[in-house]
Amino acid sequence: MKSVDVDETTKVPKPLLELSVVGKNFGGVAAVSDLSMAVQAGSVAGLMGPNGAGKTTLVNLISGMLPPDHGTIEFSGVQIQRSPAHIIAAQGIARTYQNVRLFSGMTVLEQVMAGCYVRRGVSLWASFLGLPKAQHAYKAVQNHALELLDRVQLTHRAHFLAETLSYGEQRRVEIARALGTRPKLLLLDEPTAGMNAQESAEIGRLVHSLRGGGLTVLMVEHNVQLVKDFCDVVTVMNFGRYLVSGTPAYCMAHPDVQAAYFGKTTDAERIQTLR
Amino acid sequence: MVALISPAPKKTMQRLFDFWSAYQSTVAFAIVNSFLALSTYAVLSAGILSFATVTYAALGGFLGARLVLASGLDSLLALPIAALAGAGLSYLVALVFLRLQSHWMALASLSLILITRVIVINTPWVTGGVVGMSVPMPLSLSFLSLLLALAAFVFWRLSVSWYGIAAQSVREDPAVASSLGISARDIQTIAFVISGAVGGLGGILLAGLLQFISPDTYFVNIAFTMIAGVVLGGSYHWSGAIVGAAVFTALPVVAQAAFPEYQDVANGVVLLAIMIFLPRGLIDPRAIRLRRASR
Numbered sequence: 001m002k003s004v005d006v007d008e009t010t011k012v013p014k015p016l017l018e019l020s021v022v023g024k025n026f027g028g029v030a031a032v033s034d035l036s037m038a039v040q041a042g043s044v045a046g047l048m049g050p051n052g053a054g055k056t057t058l059v060n061l062i063s064g065m066l067p068p069d070h071g072t073i074e075f076s077g078v079q080i081q082r083s084p085a086h087i088i089a090a091q092g093i094a095r096t097y098q099n100v101r102l103f104s105g106m107t108v109l110e111q112v113m114a115g116c117y118v119r120r121g122v123s124l125w126a127s128f129l130g131l132p133k134a135q136h137a138y139k140a141v142q143n144h145a146l147e148l149l150d151r152v153q154l155t156h157r158a159h160f161l162a163e164t165l166s167y168g169e170q171r172r173v174e175i176a177r178a179l180g181t182r183p184k185l186l187l188l189d190e191p192t193a194g195m196n197a198q199e200s201a202e203i204g205r206l207v208h209s210l211r212g213g214g215l216t217v218l219m220v221e222h223n224v225q226l227v228k229d230f231c232d233v234v235t236v237m238n239f240g241r242y243l244v245s246g247t248p249a250y251c252m253a254h255p256d257v258q259a260a261y262f263g264k265t266t267d268a269e270r271i272q273t274l275r
Numbered sequence: 276m277v278a279l280i281s282p283a284p285k286k287t288m289q290r291l292f293d294f295w296s297a298y299q300s301t302v303a304f305a306i307v308n309s310f311l312a313l314s315t316y317a318v319l320s321a322g323i324l325s326f327a328t329v330t331y332a333a334l335g336g337f338l339g340a341r342l343v344l345a346s347g348l349d350s351l352l353a354l355p356i357a358a359l360a361g362a363g364l365s366y367l368v369a370l371v372f373l374r375l376q377s378h379w380m381a382l383a384s385l386s387l388i389l390i391t392r393v394i395v396i397n398t399p400w401v402t403g404g405v406v407g408m409s410v411p412m413p414l415s416l417s418f419l420s421l422l423l424a425l426a427a428f429v430f431w432r433l434s435v436s437w438y439g440i441a442a443q444s445v446r447e448d449p450a451v452a453s454s455l456g457i458s459a460r461d462i463q464t465i466a467f468v469i470s471g472a473v474g475g476l477g478g479i480l481l482a483g484l485l486q487f488i489s490p491d492t493y494f495v496n497i498a499f500t501m502i503a504g505v506v507l508g509g510s511y512h513w514s515g516a517i518v519g520a521a522v523f524t525a526l527p528v529v530a531q532a533a534f535p536e537y538q539d540v541a542n543g544v545v546l547l548a549i550m551i552f553l554p555r556g557l558i559d560p561r562a563i564r565l566r567r568a569s570r
Contacts, residue, residue, distance in 0.1 A: 063454055089456035103447040105511065105561040114444045118456025120437050124465070127436040138437075161564050181456055 014077065016041040016216050017062065017185055022071030022081075024057055024240075031057040033240040034071070039185070044207060044217045046231035046248065050260055054240035055220045056098050059187050062218075063095045064088040076184065090118050092184035096174045096191060098220075102162045108173050109158040112145040115180025148176040152206060168199040175206065186210065188219040192226060204230050224252065236260070298528065299416055305524035306419045307484050310477030311497060312504040312516035313426060314470045319510050321466035322446035322459075324377065326384040326498040327368055330391045331361035331471045332478030333493035337395065337402045339479035340410040340488060350412040354422075354479055361475020362468045369467035373460055388495060395490045407489025414483040422480070423517070426473065430513035433469070442466060507549050509556025518557050 015038035024032040032054045039045045047055050060066040062073060064085035073081040080088050094115075102111055120127070120141055126134040149155045152172040157165060162173050171191060178186060188207070192200040204226045207217055221227050227234055227248050234251045236243040238260040244251055251257050314328040335357030342348040342356060368387070372380050395402045402408065433439055441462045444452040449459040482488045500523060508519020530541035549557065 065450060065454065084458075085450070085453035086456050086458045089454055095454055097451070101448055101451050103444055103451070105447070105564075106443065107564070110440065110443075114440050114452070114457070115455050117437060117441055117444070122437070124436065124438050124441075128432050128438060130432065130436075160568060161561065164565070164568065177455065 013040060015039055016076060017218070018074045019058075019062070020072045020074070022058075022061060022068045022073060024054075024061055024066060024068050030240045032061065032068070035237070035240070035242045037235050037242060037245065039216060039218055040233075041184075041216050042211065042214060043232045044211050044219065044230055046227040046234035047218060047220045047237065048222070048227065048234055048251070048257075049237035049243070052239075053237040053260075055237055056189055057240075058237070059095060059189050059218075059220060063093055063187055086118075089181055089183075092182075093187065094178035094181045094183035094185070095187035096171070096178050096189055098189045098193065100167070100170045100174055102170055102173060102177075104163060106162055107159050108149065108154060108162050108165065109142070109145055111162050111173050112148055112176045112180050113142065115177035116141045116145055119180070119182050145176075145180060148179050151179070151209070152176045168195055168202075171195070171203070172206070179210075183215065185216045185218065188217060188221075190220050190222065192221065192223050200226055228252070301525055301528050303414075303416055303419055303484055305521040306416075306423050307477060307480045308500060308504060308520040308524050309423055309517045310426060310473055310480060311501040312508065312520040313430060313513065314474035314477055315501045315505045316510065316513060316516040317470035317473060318463070318466045319505060320446060320513070321442045321463045322377075322449060323463055323466065324381045325372065325467075325470070326381065326502070327365065327372075327387050328470060328474040328477070328501055329388045329493050329495075329498050330368070331365055331474030332481060332497065333391050333395060334364055335361045335475030335478030336482040336488050336493060337408075340408060340412065340482045341401050343410070343412050344408065350414075350483065353412070354476060357479035358472040358476040361478070362472040365467045365471020365474070366464070368471070369464045372467070373463055385495075385498070388498060392490050392494060395493070403489070405490065407487060407492075409487050410482045410485065412479075412483040412486075414480065419480065422476075426476075427513070427517065434513055438462070438465065503546070507546065507556055509558035511555060512558045512560050515556050515558035522557070
């Protein structure tokens with residue numbers, strides 16, 4: 001069993017990821033506003049909220065695509081809020097995107113190999129010179145990439161151009177590519193967006209299997225059923241702010257969450273009186 | 276040997292020899308232009324449009340020629356020195372240019388060409404100034420071909436190595452590449468250094484081919500030639516740069532031979548046709564893969 005960092009004063013396992021009063025503004029708009037949250041190692045955490053709540057911005061802040069204006073982001077006990085994205089990836093955070101972003105002109109296997117670059121195990125010089133150890137390492141990485149494709153059930157598509165695959169398959173390629181970095185934390189940004197029920201269920205089973213391998217997952221999702229079935233804890237945001245956190249059932253039933261998604265009952269009553 | 280062969284094939288062979296004699300200089304220029312095109316491709320393959328190859332070529336050409344002239348250095352030794360000088364300069368250029376947005380970088384590289392010309396004119400002790408300088412460095416076609424084969428091998432190794440995967444990722448989407456642990460800046464710096472080395476080498480080879488260089492030798496005309504060569508040949512594979520340079524060099528010669536009165540029109544028509552029907556160039560790996568997949 002993996003050892004877990006423990007806070008010596010409270011004897012509670014330290015979170016793998018901890019955000020403290022993180023904020024990000026775009027001009028006058030507070031996309032993320034003083035948000036604090038934590039993700040425990042080995043869990044599958046959900047991040048929910050209406051459109052425009054700041055979920056993707058938060059994922060961008062964690063992954064280093066954007067720097068926060070203030071606050072701290074701690075990953076495995078190291079502050080990463082000022083680190084560039086490629087350093088954060090090397091430290092063990094990988095992500096997928098709300099709109100699939102695969103590399104044009106690359107086959108499925110090449111996409112995943114690109115994900116394995118950071119764990120290639122040899123220098124660029126050795127690879128360029130074609131040294132025996134570099135060739136051996138390349139073969140090993142290629143085999144690992146094929147294993148990842150097997151996990152997402154796309155081995156038979158390994159040599160197809162990724163852009164010729166169906167939308168659902170492209171999503172799975174993106175997940176396999178992210179897994180190539182051998183992350184400790186995987187950020188999934190709406191992995192089932194645009195998918196039918198069967199495809200969504202497949203993604204859910206994949207996420208569940210990833211947790212079994214010791215991976216921590218933070219999943220941005222609108223699919224309530226998926227969140228209920230596979231998430232241990234959910235954090236809900238609205239207008240860039242933290243709203244509530246807890247089990248999926250607790251959050252779904254919370255009046256503030258329902259108001260965020262469906263509007264307040266006082267609004268409905270006011271509209272009724274106007275008629 | 277020709278005398279031993281019967282009359283009809285003898286005529287054909289004679290024609291071939293005459294053809295070769297007439298056009299071997301075109302082949303030599305195509306090879307040298309390939310180096311300049313490869314230099315441009317090196318940075319384009321990492322997502323950067325830069326015309327700084329002209330500057331690297333100028334440095335390689337003038338420095339190499341001065342070393343051969345002034346110190347009697349063997350031309351074989353002048354070649355790697357020119358390449359190293361180009362690589363060193365390109366590293367310094369990368370430190371500045373990689374802080375710029377892509378369109379500003381292209382503009383800055385054009386400005387670099389103008390600055391280069393001013394420096395060349397005002398350093399006559401190295402470059403001969405406005406007058407220029409002769410370059411006593413004959414280069415055989417077989418030697419040029421060998422160098423090109425070596426360059427092609429280097430680019431092939433780069434494309435199949437981890438650098439190739441990283442460069443393609445950075446070119447397609449630098450932000451996503453970063454999220455996979457690929458440092459776009461590091462890869463693009465390497466691309467600049469490769470471009471500088473190949474550009475410097477191309478510059479001294481051009482000097483040896485022309486036997487005389489001046490400030491006008493390394494100017495905007497070369498920038499246009501190398502960009503057109505890369506784009507027409509295909510900017511998604513290293514062989515596209517070589518094919519494009521060959522086509523771009525041979526096209527005016529063929530047009531002059533076939534359509535002497537309409538040479539310029541013929542050039543334009545062929546270039547337009549390639550741009551319209553093959554927008555990704557003559558060598559397009561993506562199209563090749565799609566065709567294979569459809570079989």
